[in-house]
Amino acid sequence: MSEVKDITSRDVDFAKWYTDVVKKAGLVEYSSVKGSMIICPYGYAIWENMQKILDAKFKETGHENVQMPMFIPESLLNVEKEHVEGFAPEVAWVTYGGSEKLEERLCVRPTSEVLFCDYYKKIIKSYRDLPKLYNQWCTIVRWEKTTRPFLRSREILWQEGHTMHATEEEAIKETLRMLHVYEDFQRNGLAIPVLVGKKTEKEKFAGAVASYSLEAMMYDGVALQNGTSHYFGQGFAKAFGIQFLDQDNKLKTPYQTSWGVTTRMIGALIMVHGDDRGLVLPPNIAPVKAILIPIGNDEEVQDAVDTLSRSLDEVGIPYKVDLSNKTPGFKFADAEVKGYPVRIEIGKRDLANEEVTVVRRDTLEKMKMPVGDVVSSLNSLFSNIQQNLYDRALKRRDSMIYEANNWDEFKEIATTKPGFIKANWCGDEACEAKIKDEFSMKSRCLIEDEEIHTDCVVCGKKAKYRLYFGRQY
């Protein structure tokens, strides 16, 4: 059980617990390259599952994958003013090619808006060329000072959708459509409940007209922005001079969107579902859904493992057999650290009753099960685990969302309770900034579906909006 002993309790030191889990579960290894991590096979397999599900969804909704250059010449980054101001301070600059100093320095892409615009300018001429629905899977670089695996890293694996449309209406529809693709994936794939809404002007993406985000709450009540979808309007298109000849024979400027999710979602998986024994993976995203643990070397045990393995192969459930020469106790603990949704213990004693022991990772509940029924029971067990993880996360999150009607209430909650605060706001950035300065809480997103019935929680003036506030990763 030594692996488990080494995990700090999440209620004692959540940050330490997190880094213990990413390391012990074999998701990440630190590298000699400062600020960069190595994604180990198990961590990368989770990312591959995310990619597979999302990529299929992107293609289903008509998007095509492309690959842009990795470098952006400084002059190209400078074309859109707000955008360059937002990103220039945190990019890595290439200044030499071999032994030659470059005439113009290049940054390693922190995001690819300007590269896509450079491309769109070449290929969009007529309304017949629209819409352009593109996506890119790649690595981006942001020169962060302090880094944490998956959450804040100098290199980020992500996808970025970039689309161009003939009308504003169509572009806004696309922005919201992809936001909901993400929401659906987070709910049904990751079993993570997310608050979905528009960002304030202050918090929106550099260069966007409107940014929408998916805000997840971690176990410690801190927010993780787990995906964004932006409506750009015509800002970039105008800056790059992208125009098309419309059906009415007039030259028009197209409307743009962009949307992205990153390996940060792996961080969210850990911090929403994990516990003191390690990772807990929702079956719909787990690279290994069941771990088979033979207890002892008896022939009947090996036969039962072989039979079960064949049945799992047949139905296509991804599984692993722990054939190491460790003790059963160690193997159980290792299976728990890795967060495999289901563990199947196959021992001589159980087999004498034609049974095996099945253990759910989410509840740690142990069940004796007739050996012949195991494989056919698994899919409904996986659904059950998936649903339970979602429900549990939802219940916990909702229990940590508070309402504040005035400054004193806000202060009381912000200083004593982890979680999010719902509050009314006048719309003045100074009020939003005051909450950030006093409590390190940023606005998460606007709440559109609730009535505004009190005054601004900061200044007391008439409120125009309701907002979620929360500290963030």
Add this chain to the structure above:
Amino acid sequence: MSEVKDITSRDVDFAKWYTDVVKKAGLVEYSSVKGSMIICPYGYAIWENMQKILDAKFKETGHENVQMPMFIPESLLNVEKEHVEGFAPEVAWVTYGGSEKLEERLCVRPTSEVLFCDYYKKIIKSYRDLPKLYNQWCTIVRWEKTTRPFLRSREILWQEGHTMHATEEEAIKETLRMLHVYEDFQRNGLAIPVLVGKKTEKEKFAGAVASYSLEAMMYDGVALQNGTSHYFGQGFAKAFGIQFLDQDNKLKTPYQTSWGVTTRMIGALIMVHGDDRGLVLPPNIAPVKAILIPIGNDEEVQDAVDTLSRSLDEVGIPYKVDLSNKTPGFKFADAEVKGYPVRIEIGKRDLANEEVTVVRRDTLEKMKMPVGDVVSSLNSLFSNIQQNLYDRALKRRDSMIYEANNWDEFKEIATTKPGFIKANWCGDEACEAKIKDEFSMKSRCLIEDEEIHTDCVVCGKKAKYRLYFGRQY
């Protein structure tokens, strides 16, 4: 037909023909970033198909995907002497993070040996940790002076396998196993015949004990190195101090391999199979295997297109319908430029006889086919096209391999005939260099399965080896 008119004939100007095809087929667009290209949806879809087939094969053979950092600190690159000498002249250097000058400059990885070794040093302790069979899909950067789409580019999309083994025997077996995985893929996936063999000392990878390559011959007789597999011995492992405790309780140094293929294979596809009408894609790698072209707008045509589409969906054949408002002639030409293996023309006149017209891209042969038989006939038609492309390429290649028994013969062939030359060689690097200097022909690989019966083609001394020589991309 305007698209086709714009393609230079490959016999007039092969280089121009190549760039015309990559552009007109929609594989690549030039970007404002010098030396980097944009891979367009159709080009990227070909790469995705390559990835899908190879990734499944890598996993089948026990390899796991990981992700290493993108940057290599200069001191880490310097650990293995031969390696740094080979790569340092052609890397891109990051010297600034935001506005701060870095204490140590970082290169953008030109390949990841040293990163993998840095990782292996951390995770390999015991014989139980071996073998490590890892692969990485990523982008690498090499600061090339002159670039050509897919062939020579500053950014290259590739995969690099990196494995560690307890014994030399096992590592050599792995090197050859992956070489044959590539050979099989090139033959059955890409329909490209390759010469497979060991590189000379002069031409091997910087840091390898032995390099094996897959040498394809393009239409113009020029070689393209279309994949490599390297046996590293213990060179890197010793430089990095990687050791494991073996079963006999002794500390030992493991044995290493690496192997990779790149988007360059798309260049090979173009230059092996393409013709004056454009791209010709082997069905096994084509993202779109059949293009449906409705002729006219009549209801019966539309109905037939719908029925065919449904049948293709059912059997899972990837297809497209050309619904543009272009003329049939233009659509045919466009289908040819794009190299779709099969074109199905659906017109009123044919339908009156319950027929459609099926056109093979490889031979341009036209066949009338009963509309009810088309879908069920396609798979055998695809096999036939795949085989024909391979056979045709093999025949052409073999007709352009010559034998030279002495310097005069070598000179005669090298100066008058495009293609490869087989010749005997004493093993002296000066002789190899002389051929390079005089004819710009490098040794491609050793020929292991033929008897050596004459003297060195350069110096006339006793020959030890037989080699292929050829000019290269």
